[in-house]
Amino acid sequence: MAHVEPYEPRPGPGPNELRVLYREESQAKRRKEARPGLWMAVAIYVLFSATDLLLIPDVALYTITARFAVGLTALLTLEGQLRRGVATQWLDMTCAAAIIFGYIGWLWPTSLGAEREAVAYYMVFGTIFMMSANLFFTFSFKTSIITSTIILCILYVVNYFVPASLTYKLVFGTFYVSCFTFTSYVNWKLNEERYNVFLNALEAKIQHNEATERGKALLRLSRTDPLTGLENRRAIDEKLRDCWSDWQKLGIRFAAILIDVDFFKKFNDCYGHQEGDRCLIHVANALSDLVRQHNGSIGRYGGEEFIVLARLNDKDQVADLAQAICRTVEDLALTHELRRDGTSVVTVSVGAAFTRTQAGGKLEKIIHEADRALYLAKAGGRNCARLFDPTDPQSSDESENIAALLKIAVERDLVSLVYQPIQDLGSGRFDAVEALMRLKMLDGILVPPSLFIPVAERTGAILELGRWAIRTVCTDMLAHDHVRLVSVNVSPIQLKTPGFATSVAGILGETGVAGSRLAFEITEGRELEMDSDILRCISDLKLLGIRIWLDDFGTGFAGLSWLRLIDFDTVKIDRSFLHDCGTPKGMAMLQDIIALVRNRGHKILVEGVETDEQMALMREFGIDKVQGYHVGRPVPAASFQTKRPVQKRPFTVLKSA
Template sequence: MSDYAISALGDLAPVEPVTQAQALPEAAELRRLFHEQSQAARRAAARPGLYIAVVVYLFFAVADLLLVPDVAIYTITARFAVGVSALAILETLLRFDARTEWLDATCAGAIILGYIGWLLPTAASVNHESVSYYMVFGTIFMMSANLFFTFRFRFSVVTSLLILSILYVVNYFVPSSSNYKLVFGAFYVSCFVFTSYINWKLNRERYNVFLNALEARNQHKEATERGKALLRLSRTDPLTGLENRRAVDERLRDLWNAWQLHGSTFAVLLIDVDFFKRFNDHYGHQEGDRCLTLVADSLRRLVEMRNASIGRYGGEEFIVLSPLQTLEDVARLSEEIREAVEVLGITHNERRDGTQFVTVSVGAAFTRDQAGTKLEKIIHEADRALYLAKANGRNCARLFDPNDPQSSDESENIAALLKIAIERDLVSLVFQPILSVRSGQVEALEALMRLTMPDGTAVPPSLFIPVAERTGAILELGRWAIRTACGELMANEHIRTISVNVSPVQLKAPGFAASVAAALGEAGVPGSRLAFEITEGLEMEMHSDVLRCISDLKLLGIKIWLDDFGTGFAGLSWLRLIDFDVVKVDRSFLHDCVSPRGQAMFRDIVGLLRNRGQKILVEGVESEEQMDLLRKLAIDLAQGFHVGRPARAESFRSFFPPSRRQKALGNPL
């Protein structure tokens, strides 16, 4: 028996392990299933089969007129009575949707009664010789039960046996010779055996066809399910079980087409797990996978309730596509996503922003009418919103705002501008003096990058620096700034030290220290005259690549300054890991000194740094009163508009008396 055929029983009842004792019940069950499924064919064959049989039965009335004319009127009447009655009963049963067994019984009864109804008046004919030969007509009724209808085998055999019995009884009483009785009796039996055997073979073939069809259906079903499983696998992220990027892109394309054709608005939300690399490095990849799985499950439950879809878009990045109607709906869903992850409370003690659990940043974009819009546009907008969410402290949600200069289409123009800024001389450096509070002399200059458009319009650093970091243009711009600063040091020996702001992106880039060494070599200046300002910000993660890069820079003699101290949560950790030459206190602490509380905070910070041994630089000095406070606290260095505004390098030559130049060169900051 076919394994596929046996497995089909699983659709009817649970299949237990196959044993020898269970083989017969399984075969019996298969036959029961075969007969149940063959009922439709039997029902379909009943009506045309009986109608054709009745027509043929009535057509033989011509033979009655020729062979038994004396009783033809009776035989013909019997034919019509039986035929019409059988058809009427069959139609009634079909109308009331009777069981198939009743239809079979009606057809079988019509065969038997049709023969008896014709036989009785025929037997009264005076044409005995014709009747004796005409009796062979009964074999047609016997064969019809076996061949012309799709009865079950046992049922057709019983019907044929009844007709055979009638034939033998009539054959016994018909006046004829022994040879006649023997020959025709053998003929009747031969017809019965032959047609019964043919019927048995037909039923066996039908059963085999059923098994083959069942096997084919199961193979097709298995192949279909396997294909569906492979399709699901090709569209599913193996770790989280969410849709993968391929599936998300297809769904996004469908939403976009609906938006273009029917105006069905939707939103794209990009979700990034905050500081996930630090989590993965500290807790291990298994815990990292577990973290992503927990976040994915939480987000899936949330978005499914909102009739949205979610997929994994990258390593620790997820994407949600939701058919929303308004910007308020988008903002609400973004905040719900952020809160859903926050309430999980997954421990993350390796963060440096004061938070001790896993959070996410969310960037969202919403469909809007704009010229020349493309599918990729909304993804880019969501990505820019995500970047701003991360830049604003993480664990927050930002919605793309076309009117926000940091996220609007203007940033794309700036990104394009940055690509040509160096070759078109659209980027330049200005320098702001850094004053020694004790001597009142300029000790160093801070290099500040400026960008202008081709028409001369200035682009604020607060606008183009984030774009440069996001697009990676900061790497080339940073190399240019370092080369330019080294060139200024070479051309102007009166400049003691130039500090250059270095982005975390640069420190993480392979070969950064080597490129700095090359710039120093080309300019022919010692590394001790160059300082790099590293901002204490959320984007600076203290992984091994950054620490190794800083160590290589210090080997070159370059001074490392910590910029904007106090604005983030990582400052103390940086002080513990790196021996900074100068620590730059953020301007906000000096400006808060107008209150006793703010002045106490400022003194505490100064005391902390003094105990660490670093030189202290306070920025944002804008008045003589603030300078007096710095003198009282014995601050080392000051910077601000009161000290000097940013200007080109040649503007500061007057700050260095000729008698001090060689001394300045011999004692770099």
Template sequence: MGAEARNDFGMQSPVQTGFVVTNERASPALADMADAEPFELHYEPRSDELRDLYRKEGQAKRRMDARPGLWIAVAIYLMFSATDLLLIPDVAIYTITARFAVGMTALLILEAQLRRGVATEWIDVTCAGAIIFGYVGWLCPAVMGADKESVSYYMVFGTIFMMSANLFFTFKFSVSILTSAIILVILYIVNYFVPSTLTYKMVFGTFYISCFTFTSYVNWKLNEERYNVFLNALEAKIQHKEATERGQALLSLSRTDPLTGLENRRAIDEKLRDYWSDWQRSGSSFVAILIDVDFFKRFNDFYGHQEGDRCLVLVANALADMVKQRNGSIGRYGGEEFIVLARMEKREQVADITEAIRSTVQNLALPHEHRRDGTSVVTVSVGAAFTRAQTGAKLEKIIYEADRALYLAKAGGRNCTWLFDPNDPQSSDESENVAALLKIAIGQDLVSLVYQPIQNVASGRVEAVEALMRLKMLDGTSVPPGLFIPVAERTGAVLELGRWAIKTVCAELLVDDHIRVVSVNVSPIQLKTPGFATSVAAILSETGVAGSRLAFEITEGLEMEMHSDILRCISDLKLLGIRIWLDDFGTGFAGLSWLRLIDFDTVKIDRSFLHDCGTPRGKAMLQDIIALVRNRGHKILVEGVETDKQMALVREFDIDEIQGFYVGRPAPAARFRARPATHKRPFLVVKSA
């Protein structure tokens, strides 16, 4: 559009550019809005569009002004009845009657039109007609008065009707001109027939023309000013709209994850506060669910970060659709972790939504061929926490509980769900007491080691022992390993405890040759920690113990991802002479891959396989596992031997070594220092301390 536009009454007026007229323009993308200037010109309206919009807004204003304008005009029109009584008393009764008749009729017609919602143009006609007929209705009986001189002068008041088109109403310019022109014609007609001198006719004729010219000019300026006000108001409105849209876009951008399009952590935290407030105020219970993409680092390593981003987008879209159907909210909580919030009435409903989340991702069937846990597609682990009545509950507590549930889901093998249970020792508040206890355990002598013997089946001699960690509370109460070991791994305390265990084993049994070999359980977290092999070498050097007398047991579990850090660490440990044993073989999915990549000295078969040998199928399975391990050339150790029948069975299967209550229960180091380790079955009756 140029620098000027034509309004509907035919005049040109300056128009500022740089604003949008239409309200139906689509908002730009968030990123575009973020980069756009505050009042960037998106669309330039044509002059005809401006006129149409002005007419539409003008119609609304004319409708709004019509009622008060006509009521005020009629009120003033009726008040002039007093001048009729003074100036033309002989016909005043007729003029006053005419005034009331015209005024009341005009008001009744207008109110009926407004009630029926007729077009604005007809309302304008009614108001303009009221002006014209108001003058004519008064004029007809007025000219019949006996005092012609008074009548001739009184007629000058007709110019008031000419000006009233602009005083009381906001007519379009054409309607105002037409109304004033009709009044002017009537004035001239009456002026012609009124008996008077030529001078009188010329003076008042000139006066009527002057009034018409003046009122027309005023009308033109008023319309021009109205149009300029319209343009300025329109520009202000559009600029406000642009600023509002930009602000909303920036706000949305600040609350949106740029990769997945989900709400980001900031937005979901705000929503979490709303959920929590509703829970505290009205008891509207809800569930907080944390979702972690399994083995995502490995996915990125093998497929690349672009494919990793694509994977997250696909997972996010699928979960968003599923969660939306359940009236929940989903956001990206960081990295490969998502969070879902959903209102629920009962704890039992949580299982449905968490399983739906897990199965939705698995059903995407996104390839993930490098997991090495028996699954070849992308999956998620899901941890959930449900609101519950508790003393001193805080907003952060439910997220903390969901995070602990997620950890247990991952510890349970991944691709599974876990609901936080305050009565579960692994997830209860008691574990937080344990976490605090572990920080002072070594310094306060709250942690100790016991040793369970390992017997060579052929010779009957105890050739090694397994070191088992024990923890007690400050009051002497024992803490189950099933409780404190996961907490130690989750909090990182296992690193310091692990170093302490290795050093203690060397000092208690290996330095003085009480036992030939001691095995120590090593967490995957330790193997992933840079410098772990170096710290072990330092302990061996400090104590003077040969590395060949230490065995590290690595559990076949979920955390044993096959990445270079672990493989490098195991290689460094073997260079120190340390024996590497695979613990609990058969309970996970990664065992075969580990057997292929690592030359284990011993493979420990989980006790469950031996205890299942009461059935032909269980016995056949144990035989198959033994054959598989033996074909790889590893030494075989069977755990859980407790009876003579089980002992006979391991002899039948030609097992290398056994461990269990049949050989001996865990005992303090003092028991081993007191007896030679070469005796046959020396620990059959040893009790645990």
């Protein structure tokens, strides 16, 4: 698309084509002028009846009758032809015949009168009819010459019988020929000039059309994405304003659907940018065909993101279209082998929002809602569609309040940490704790981590909160030797951020804490992409002595790949596998996972130990560490005493903060 010229002018018509175009245009012009021309000629012709009364009163009645008869016949014939839509040449023949018979109908009764000299005078008026044929009517040159020649012949015939001297006849004969020659020459020049005017007008029209087409092409180019040929952001924003205006004024509902190609950066890294461009073109073409069936518009919103606007009637139609978008791209079967989520083809994540009545609604609101739905689709595993639901805590307006709250959380002491103990089953000691973040609203109501952590990751607030958490752990727990080791949850977003390892090193230096006393837990979720920046950051953190734990192992698709690439100090097996041990299948699954991790040489920590039976099972399986309510509930830092003696289970009697 980028190599296509915005406008390529077509070659002009050849001489033969020009002649055809001229004839067509001249016929249209003659057809348009035939009626007013003949009506005016008949009116003047009839008005000359006054000269009949003065010059030939004895036959004036006949000449006037002839005038009316010829004029009325010509007009009726022409009107009938126009009503029937006959060809233009027949209209020309009618007008030419009206000129000829008008002269005959005028001259013949005159020749019957007693005033013989009047006949000679009347013959001079024949030149007027020549001028009519050649100048006043826009006949073709051929038709004009034939008509003028017939009138000239009539003049010579009558001139022969007029009783006059030879000199008179020679003079007037020469006059008739001169008039014929002159009017024919003028007619020829007029036709030539008309043709030149036509050529100039045609050239001006072509230039105007080319300028118009060029302008339209440039406008299309300014509104078109050069890679995919779809509408660009500027064009789609205009359509969005139109849809929003129709929704506000006419109540015509519409949906905004955002589409993001999954793991597209990895696709580019694996196959190259040219293949990445081809991938986007294939996706764009497939989606364009699909959206066209729903009378919608699709545009490229930037990078690997597309947007669809469609006027739909209800949420079910929106959901169906969003799901169809996912299926359409997946059905393309474009190979994408570098992703590690169990899928080997290109897929898309889709977030959709539908117009709804809301106070103070603005145009940008529906795009913002679609973006939040897209975030949930990506967080939910990609290759899926999510429709914005205002009642969903993670996508509702409440999350916007939480986003605003997170901006002031550190400053207003709305965020805090609690610590859950971790027991080493081999020694029985509680020498490690996990730091868990808590957030409260201005009125003191606690916000669940499952709600505010995704919002923090989506808004980027997780970066400031993460630095605050690491600093707080170092100052409150490690600097005063309350515990030997504290694990802190770290988001993949933090690991991708340039300078994260440097900022951690700075905190360790300020607080005087050794890196070996910190452990960073990385969640094995779908957001943990196989990113070179993450691998580099983890390597830098390990150089600081920080231990790297893999959290929630078994809940995602990338765990095995990460076990192969990174030497984790500890792997935390998700609580769901322990709780499923009530069935033989669940028990076998847990044993298989433990064997897999143990074969890789990692220490194993099992979460969610809540009963004596589960604790006994962990001892039986030879698990290194355990964590759960049976070991101890999360408590604030104040519950720990400096250099407190180790007890068997000192945390089980403490209540949750």
